[in-house]
Amino acid sequence: MSDYQPPLDDIRFVMDQVADLDSITASERFGHVDADTIHDVIAEVGRFMAEVIAPTNRDGDTIGSQWHAGDGGPATVVTPDSFKPAYAKWVESGFGAMPFDPDYGGAGFPWLSAIAVQELLTSANMALSLCPLLTQGAIDAIHAHGSDEQKATYLPKMLTGEWTGTMNLTEPQAGSDVGAVTSKAEPDAEASERWGADAYRITGQKIFITWGEQDFTDNIVHLVLARTPGSPPGTKGISMFLVPKFLLEADGSIGERNAAEVVSIEHKLGIHGSPTCVMSYDNAIGWLVGGEHEGMRNMFTMMNNARLSVGLEGLSISERAYQDALQYSQERLQGRAIGAPAGTSSPIIEHPDVRRMLMTQRSWIDAMRALVYTNAAALDRADAAKAAGDADQARFWQERADLLIPLTKGLCTDVGNEMTSLAVQIHGGMGYVEETGVAQHYRDARIAAIYEGTNGIQAADLVGRKLGMRGGGVVTDLLDECEQNAAATDQVDGMGAFGDRLRDAVATARTATAHLVEVGQSDPKSLLGSSSPYLRLLGTTVCAGLVAKGAVAAAERGDDFGRAKVVSAKFFGEQILPTVQGLLPAVQATADDLYALDAAQLG
């Protein structure tokens, strides 16, 4: 197990030279900050994560968060001892408030910089990172849809992390299908009088509630989806409620305990530090966030950010696992490398197949980081254009971001599983032993392809909603850019056949896209049946386009760092990008084959 080294140079490189941070800070919207300040802060964040948060990661796995029956009162969740002081320092640092509205104590930094903080936090301790992550989602929802009073009351403490937030969507029968929610909310005059106007009583059970309960903050702000009396069925009848763990007195001080209780927590494959709660709301008091029946719209508001953040988890956990594998490969002596003196044992990093695994990780991590940060930058550009009143540009960048979201979430989380598996493999038998620590990354990573919309849902979103944006123009624009980047790499020494391979991949992606656009008109089953291979195909191509952009900038630096990035890019072009070609037939296959066997024949 290695100490976590924040990859600050890599992050800075991608922010500056792939995601074009300068052009974001040049906008009026983000004109109050400059890139140097951002990088200074991120360097500080990196040190903080390495020193304060990363050392708690093993406790999260081995001790985990534990459920305790209430002794007369509500049940509790006890987190590992190391979590509390680490979280307190996180609150003290104020890093969590970085991207938020200055009116409520935020710094108004671009999302691009918040993503860097998240990368570092998630690599340091993925299980713990979910607590600020869910809080961020709740902040976004309240900020976008809450009343002025709700914002003034809750946001300042949520921005600092003094209070945390949760998202309560899922019920046993309502997972991917949020419209099947049955929790109820009824107006209650008495509660309104005592605790504030227009209060409801919320009743229902929610499952898979990340950080639904914990022991290190004074309050928790639950956002709960429920149905008001007489609501229409499906997603149209869902409203969002703010249900604080402790109700607040008129002066804002902590009042009575609300009837929101953790009934149990899940015993999971990984992220043991993060309590995944079954929450029971038993006539709990809450208030509408936004209008009645607007719960789903509210959810969509924060969905992009949440999915981007989960995609980022694939990157972060790959980075952490890679650092372990790289260190182990230098320490572990086994066998004699080609060319090494007879009778000696070599570090396994000298063996070609181990090198191949390390380079695969290095190269995919560079590619994923380019994709994730570019995605965040697109959100910032949309935001900046909106603030500047440039509707065309705002739409352009919003659609770009919307297209990238399922690619980031789906691709990076699938690849995260593969990269953590490679890290285990490099450790050999020791990788299978839990004490080594690398198996934790493999287990932790596995959730990211599942939650916040399974990767199948991401693929369906990509082909169902995103492909058709602007008549396919959003995809075309992105592929055009990839092709321009390919041309630019032709001038870079040492890139081999990268440009040609990228042009081939773009051509394949265009063929695949055109095929699905056509199929989508008439055959939705085939469209969906092809959606996952298409996501992988397009995502890998787009990654290569961003890697190309980075390689051109890297070559211009003329330093060791730049040369290393060119090598990593070349490797991506040679060993990873060509896999795109092998996916086209799966994209072009029809759904007939998928439905040719019934369940009995499948068995």
Added chain:
Amino acid sequence: MSDYQPPLDDIRFVMDQVADLDSITASERFGHVDADTIHDVIAEVGRFMAEVIAPTNRDGDTIGSQWHAGDGGPATVVTPDSFKPAYAKWVESGFGAMPFDPDYGGAGFPWLSAIAVQELLTSANMALSLCPLLTQGAIDAIHAHGSDEQKATYLPKMLTGEWTGTMNLTEPQAGSDVGAVTSKAEPDAEASERWGADAYRITGQKIFITWGEQDFTDNIVHLVLARTPGSPPGTKGISMFLVPKFLLEADGSIGERNAAEVVSIEHKLGIHGSPTCVMSYDNAIGWLVGGEHEGMRNMFTMMNNARLSVGLEGLSISERAYQDALQYSQERLQGRAIGAPAGTSSPIIEHPDVRRMLMTQRSWIDAMRALVYTNAAALDRADAAKAAGDADQARFWQERADLLIPLTKGLCTDVGNEMTSLAVQIHGGMGYVEETGVAQHYRDARIAAIYEGTNGIQAADLVGRKLGMRGGGVVTDLLDECEQNAAATDQVDGMGAFGDRLRDAVATARTATAHLVEVGQSDPKSLLGSSSPYLRLLGTTVCAGLVAKGAVAAAERGDDFGRAKVVSAKFFGEQILPTVQGLLPAVQATADDLYALDAAQLG
């Protein structure tokens, strides 16, 4: 979690129509059995596994085998309560003795039938299956190299499973590099007088000893690699010793406890039921198996069988996980399938992307089973030819088996990780919850790509030793057969472009092979750097060739079962086989890129 259903029809199909069992039982060597008898026995084995062994699988994971400090005596391992009676019934059944020498109580059945028993046992409880598996390895070694007395003394009880066997190779500094073993063996006159001639005293510590200790048999026969005084360094100086847990009196009865003790067991990612022991030999008494310094040669004797069996684990665990996923997909209602009535929830098996995942598993399982059983049949054919004195045929089939071994081990265990991951994915959030049981398969499967030679070692074996056999003729013959099978599928209705795709894949495999043969002359680093993508490329192509053979036979049946196999084959050709094309550039890449960055630049 589903009850395990032994896939008897699938097994029979592959044995009869892909691996040509009839031609094996037609040989003189195996003439004493017939295919019908074998299938009857396997059906019985299937029922036994489903009823007796499969229900113990969860206990293995949740309770696990536990280490207990000795109370004055040696330390012990306590297995889950359900293991003991299940194992006793396994011994009682006699199924374990099926493939072994009738002189020692075996039935002399072909290896092909033993592989079917192993598939069923491993699917039922992979952790428990390792105990008979290691015993089988020890039986092979003693049978091939032990003295007549050793064979007479130990084999009968090992064949029934009354006594189990272990393989003690690994030491902390000697994992993949077996030649680095430092355990010592010194001749001891006193022990020889008391316990039998030519006894040695063995001292050393061994790690990763599967089932090194347990509580359900009277004795354990450890085979231990160690160095005799004055031995040359490296693999040439290694000898193999038989070290029983309990020494035997002259009449064969159990005597004194030997100084072979379990010091601790590993806390692992999976296969918790299988105790992975650190074994300490402290002047333990043992005897040479085979000649001095022939330890490595002895190891190679059983390596093929052991690697085949581990490859099989990829298949077995994929099958078990698939059964869970298939059942869950029919029970779980979520969302409305295309074409389903408004307002209804559909079983998720109706969603195209879930179908795609299920078909991917179905299709890969069919392909892996074809590969594993064909590999076993090649061993039987070599055996039969040897017995018949046909040296040419014996060599042909031995080389065929030798080529298939790294493909089976490397490909099936990598694919096993992927298929169990798909099974988790189909379960959505429930898949990440341990109680569902599917995560156990994902964790259990992960070891198979690591032990019995990591998959990197398999790939090195493939390109370093197997590619050059008969000047490349062994590979060429196999690819020629794939091409013939491709031609045969052209006559099969409903196979689409399968034949063309297989011909393309064979052409790609030939290109890749020719490239590596050339590179191998001058550039061993590039050869090894390309070895893993090459293994995947060749293995997938060979699988498709066998799937093609099965499809032709399946189509001739004209029944539902046959039609389902054709659909599965078509899917393999359409969605899996084309990935071969995307691997060629990685095979053709040079190692320069792998070594362009030093460790500091990789970080």
